[in-house]
Amino acid sequence: MHIMQCAMENLFAHTADYYDLDTRFMPGTDLDLYRELLEIQGTPVLELACGTGRISIPLAESGASVWALDRSPAMLAILKRKRASLPWKVRRRLHPVVGDMASFRFLRRFPLIMIPFRGFQALTEQRRIESCLHHVKRSLAPGGLFVLDLFAPRVGPALTECATDEHIDWVYERPETGELITRTSRRRGVDTARRILHTEVVYYVETPDGKRARRADDFSLRYYQRWEIETLLCSAGFEIIAEYGGYDKRPLQAGSDMVFVVRVAQKPNTLRIMESWRSE
Numbered sequence: 001m002h003i004m005q006c007a008m009e010n011l012f013a014h015t016a017d018y019y020d021l022d023t024r025f026m027p028g029t030d031l032d033l034y035r036e037l038l039e040i041q042g043t044p045v046l047e048l049a050c051g052t053g054r055i056s057i058p059l060a061e062s063g064a065s066v067w068a069l070d071r072s073p074a075m076l077a078i079l080k081r082k083r084a085s086l087p088w089k090v091r092r093r094l095h096p097v098v099g100d101m102a103s104f105r106f107l108r109r110f111p112l113i114m115i116p117f118r119g120f121q122a123l124t125e126q127r128r129i130e131s132c133l134h135h136v137k138r139s140l141a142p143g144g145l146f147v148l149d150l151f152a153p154r155v156g157p158a159l160t161e162c163a164t165d166e167h168i169d170w171v172y173e174r175p176e177t178g179e180l181i182t183r184t185s186r187r188r189g190v191d192t193a194r195r196i197l198h199t200e201v202v203y204y205v206e207t208p209d210g211k212r213a214r215r216a217d218d219f220s221l222r223y224y225q226r227w228e229i230e231t232l233l234c235s236a237g238f239e240i241i242a243e244y245g246g247y248d249k250r251p252l253q254a255g256s257d258m259v260f261v262v263r264v265a266q267k268p269n270t271l272r273i274m275e276s277w278r279s280e
């Protein structure tokens with residue numbers, strides 16, 4: 001794959017304007033869990049891969065100091081636009097930062113760090129995945145929690161099929177502009193060795209005066225089986241303190257989404273494993 005293409009992937013360079021339409025039907029449950037953790041952990045909060053501020057803005061509105069980091073200038077521009085219309089008190093609590101979640105440094109440490117809505121899966125190279133976890137660990141305050149969620153891959157023929165045809169995900173008329181927007185997606189391929197799904201997302205936009213535009217981006221997302229992400233987190237020095245099959249805290253089951261709440265391991269994980277082995 002061309003190096004420039006890799007650099008553009010997963011950053012919504014052409015489609016950031018439509019991201020909030022994708023998430024408009026999302027239930028409030030992920031925000032509810034973050035609010036609950038915020039209550040326990042206190043602030044400041046660091047949201048990595050914050051996008052357009054779907055989570056960061058309401059957290060800042062409810063009183064938290066939030067550092068919101070994203071690598072996409074297009075997504076952050078939208079967050080900043082929304083921030084500009086917030087009351088001054090909220091604005092000064094919300095700090096947008098252009099940065100890479102695989103390599104970041106803050107002078108402060110955070111009692112709560114999160115990567116909501118599958119953002120972690122945008123990292124596809126092992127070196128960068130491990131680097132992200134290393135930087136999270138270094139940025140957590142003592143007793144700090146790190147939360148991330150992932151989708152579970154559908155195993156079986158759906159995944160082994162290399163590509164799928166373009167299909168319509170939704171059609172929506174944007175009330176502010178009168179634009180008729182049709183979102184489609186297609187899987188361009190699956191790299192089963194590196195566990196990466198390649199997808200193209202397209203928004204066809206028709207304005208009220210009949211002009212048409214096509215906006216498209218490529219996304220490459222690393223997928224994990226439950227044991228893989230658990231092993232990764234533990235070998236990076238984290239201890240899993242809760243795992244759920246969704247933000248409503250349903251139990252983790254095969255095929256469900258995965259939500260992990262972790263903290264820096266109190267003892268080396270190898271020791272913990274040995275101890276449980278000894279007690280059997």
Ligand SMILES: C[S@@+](CC[C@H](N)C(=O)[O-])C[C@H]1O[C@@H](n2cnc3c(N)ncnc32)[C@H](O)[C@@H]1O
Pocket residue numbers: 010011012023048049050051052053054055069070071072075099100101102115116117118119122123
């Ligand atoms: C699915 S969106 C999630 C946005 C937001 N957290 C939410 O819950 O709505 C994923 C975000 O990850 C960002 N992203 C992708 N790779 C990144 C990286 N290496 N560092 C920081 N952000 C990244 C994208 O720009 C995008 O805003």
